[in-house]
Amino acid sequence: MRSMKTYAEYDIDFRPGLTATAIDARERFVQTSDGHSTRYDKLLIATGGRPKRSPWEIEELPESSMAFQTVDDARRIIARSDEARNVLVVGGGFIGYELAEGIAFRNKAKVTWLMRGPWFLSNILDQQAGAICKDLGEQAGVNMIDSDQIRSVEKVGEVFRVSTMTGHRFEVDLIAQGIGIDYHIEAAISAGLVGEPGIRTNSRLRTKIPDIFAAGDIALFEDEGARRYRQTGTWDSAMAQGKIAADNMAGGNQPFQEVATYTTTMFGSTIAVLGDVGRDAAGAETITVVGEDGRQYRKLCFHDRRLVGAVIIGPPKGRKKLLEMIRSREELEGKPESVLASLPA
Numbered sequence: 384m385r386s387m388k389t390y391a392e393y394d395i396d397f398r399p400g401l402t403a404t405a406i407d408a409r410e411r412f413v414q415t416s417d418g419h420s421t422r423y424d425k426l427l428i429a430t431g432g433r434p435k436r437s438p439w440e441i442e443e444l445p446e447s448s449m450a451f452q453t454v455d456d457a458r459r460i461i462a463r464s465d466e467a468r469n470v471l472v473v474g475g476g477f478i479g480y481e482l483a484e485g486i487a488f489r490n491k492a493k494v495t496w497l498m499r500g501p502w503f504l505s506n507i508l509d510q511q512a513g514a515i516c517k518d519l520g521e522q523a524g525v526n527m528i529d530s531d532q533i534r535s536v537e538k539v540g541e542v543f544r545v546s547t548m549t550g551h552r553f554e555v556d557l558i559a560q561g562i563g564i565d566y567h568i569e570a571a572i573s574a575g576l577v578g579e580p581g582i583r584t585n586s587r588l589r590t591k592i593p594d595i596f597a598a599g600d601i602a603l604f605e606d607e608g609a610r611r612y613r614q615t616g617t618w619d620s621a622m623a624q625g626k627i628a629a630d631n632m633a634g635g636n637q638p639f640q641e642v643a644t645y646t647t648t649m650f651g652s653t654i655a656v657l658g659d660v661g662r663d664a665a666g667a668e669t670i671t672v673v674g675e676d677g678r679q680y681r682k683l684c685f686h687d688r689r690l691v692g693a694v695i696i697g698p699p700k701g702r703k704k705l706l707e708m709i710r711s712r713e714e715l716e717g718k719p720e721s722v723l724a725s726l727p728a
């Protein structure tokens with residue numbers, strides 16, 4: 384995404400292909416996989432994560448299930464799924480969705496999508512929204528199975544025989560999975576930083592160790608507005624945190640306050656999730672409207688008469704306005720219904 388020339392222009396000594404293996408926070412240096420160490424005045428850890436390995440992977444056939452993170456992963460999955468008759472997608476989050484939708488869209492293999500939760504994104508969406516997504520998936524030809532998990536996988540001839548906890552059995556040519564990420568925390572542990580998934584920071588993205596900052600997927604940062612720690616897993620947040628951390632490393636003192644958002648296609652429709660919804664909005668007052676066709680859905684979540692989150696399924700009209708309202712943390716003047724009424728139809 385950037386050329387070596389660009390890094391040089393910005394006076395960045397970019398060293399691709401190296402892993403930071405340990406951090407010495409007392410002497411302030413980072414050891415790298417080439418055996419060298421580099422001194423720092425300020426250090427940013429933005430090491431993200433890697434797809435969780437599947438517990439069902441067959442040792443002698445590592446290609447039996449494919450995780451999805453890099454462009455190379457995408458190319459491999461496309462090549463394998465185009466040749467397959469049946470593909471099983473595992474995981475009820477956004478990555479599982481992107482796999483199910485992407486493979487079904489190619490119109491080659493028959494796709495079964497298996498998820499552990501009772502519906503897609505069950506930490507975020509309510510049952511009604513989950514049912515709309517299921518309906519959209521089935522319309523796209525995807526066989527949707529919820530509340531179930533893989534029990535065993537065995538190779539039989541050229542196919543994989545999969546059995547699930549609730550007794551489903553399938554024969555598939557490929558398993559593609561999005562079952563969460565494990566964070567790259569090894570170097571941070573050596574500095575004494577990690578005791579939980581991710582690296583805890585204050586709202587300024589400073590860790591408890593002087594001059595070490597964390598940003599992106601790995602940062603478990605203090606959200607001053609919501610008065611709790613949170614971790615986001617989106618590109619926009621990672622980019623925004625990188626900028627704030629850089630500014631603070633250069634002497635600034637800005638809090639990170641961006642509202643988390645995620646917008647993606649949803650089997651020919653669209654889903655937008657803004658701010659705190661579902662589990663993150665426990666105790667919130669909510670209002671929901673579903674369009675006459677049963678496919679369009681809007682839900683708003685309020686805390687103390689302030690909009691804290693929203694979900695839109697269907698054209699994301701009014702998304703920007705809702706985002707501004709969440710950001711402003713302004714108290715509502717009228718009834719919560721008036722917010723819904725003010726959005727474009």
Ligand SMILES: Cc1cc2nc3c(=O)[nH]c(=O)nc-3n(C[C@H](O)[C@H](O)[C@H](O)COP(=O)(O)OP(=O)(O)OC[C@H]3O[C@@H](n4cnc5c(N)ncnc54)[C@H](O)[C@@H]3O)c2cc1C
Binds near residue numbers: 402615618621647
């Ligand atoms: C398949 C997929 C689809 C996604 N789609 C979307 C989307 O549509 N919209 C969205 O907002 N987000 C999406 N995301 C999430 C988004 O990619 C992440 O939130 C974002 O990339 C996080 O940025 P980051 O810089 O924190 O970590 P990463 O992008 O993971 O970057 C971390 C980097 O650090 C390197 N690294 C790790 N450990 C070390 C070490 N010890 N030494 C040196 N380098 C190290 C890694 O190799 C990697 O290059 C998607 C993620 C995946 C996997």
